[in-house]
Amino acid sequence: MKTFQGPRAELTTHGAAVGDLLRLWRERRRISQLDLAITAEVSTRHLSFVETGRAKPSREMVLRLGEHLDVPLRERNHLLLAAGYAPVYRESALDDPELGTARDAVRQVLAGHEPYPAVVVDRLWNLVEANSSVSLLTEGSAPELLAPVPNVLKIALHPRGMAPRVINLGELRADLLGRLRRQVEATADPELVELLDEVRGYPCDQPVPEVEIPSHGNIFVPLRLWHGEQELSFFSTIATFGAPLDVTLAELAIESFYPADEATGDYLRRIKENA
Missing domain, CATH: 1.10.260.40 (lambda repressor-like DNA-binding domains)
Structure with missing residues (x-):
């Protein structure tokens, strides 16, 4: 981890x-x-x-x-x-002992999700924690995208990140930028505005749908990418802490990826067994 x-x-x-x-x-x-x-x-x-x-x-x-x-x-x-009052919501560091229980819970979720990828991101989509299977997604990304503070949106859409391996880059780009735009509208966070301006300037050699119209049988926008000669397909779920009273916890999100087909699930389980 x-x-x-x-x-x-x-x-x-x-x-x-x-x-x-x-x-x-x-x-x-x-x-x-x-x-x-x-x-x-x-x-x-x-x-x-x-x-x-x-x-x-x-x-x-x-x-x-x-x-x-x-x-x-x-x-x-x-x-x-x-208004002239002191703040009431703490903003703890992730390694603060006060967050120990929440931190342990997050790490249990990440470890329990193996062999499928799972990440924890903050409000700016910076990678806070990840399980070992995330390396399947970030493999081949430029070192400057992985350090010092990896950002999952930049890694996913940058031409030196995952983008060249993403089969449905246009769909993925539309989905991620749509999520980020909704976040900007909800929070008015100027740092998110800067992030949106940057990532939507990345090149994309595929059509980017303005409105996502599902094709027959589709119930979510998948992430489809190559890992070597194997095509992998994922969908994801996002979890947040219920009723947090700490700014740091309130801004954390766990995104867990699941195989969207049997071939992807079998491939990931084989990798885990042979590790």
Whole structure:
């Protein structure tokens, strides 16, 4: 099992008024003042005063509005700071003893998923941990893509990464960029915007569908790639921690790959048995 550590990054929302930030989050979620007031059980008048800066929200009000607006924990801390309160959600290092139980659970998931690949990524798609089978996917990638902080999107789509071995690169590109765009829309994270700008600039010699229309029998977008002379086909599932109260945990995601056909499953099991 491999462990990768990367630098933390801060968003650039410091200095903005809490009312302006709350209004931006409400507009981003396409929720009216009336609807938010009803769900958060606050008067529309008071909410309007908070957004315009005529009233200072209490600490509990900031947290309540952040929850109802589904604001990421990192940004809820920024809302609190903008309102003059201390952050309440910790951002622990991955090796923090406080995260020991969660870290052990993640590693059990990764190890138990062998011989199929599984990765853990942070909010920026940086590779945090991976099981040994992930080497089947990253094999042949340029060293600069694998260190110092591997990024799974860059590895997947870069012409010196997995891309030359991906049989359905156009489909995969559309799926990954679509996921990243939705993440940008949900979080407004400027670092994700930079990542999106970079990876969509990578070349692709296949048509990239604007709208994914499944062909007969398809129920997911597969990852199809060559490993030597063997064609492998995978689908994946994504798991996150339920109700996390730590920024680091809230931003972790486990993506587990499963064989999409019997030939891929048999091939991976043989590799494991012969290792």
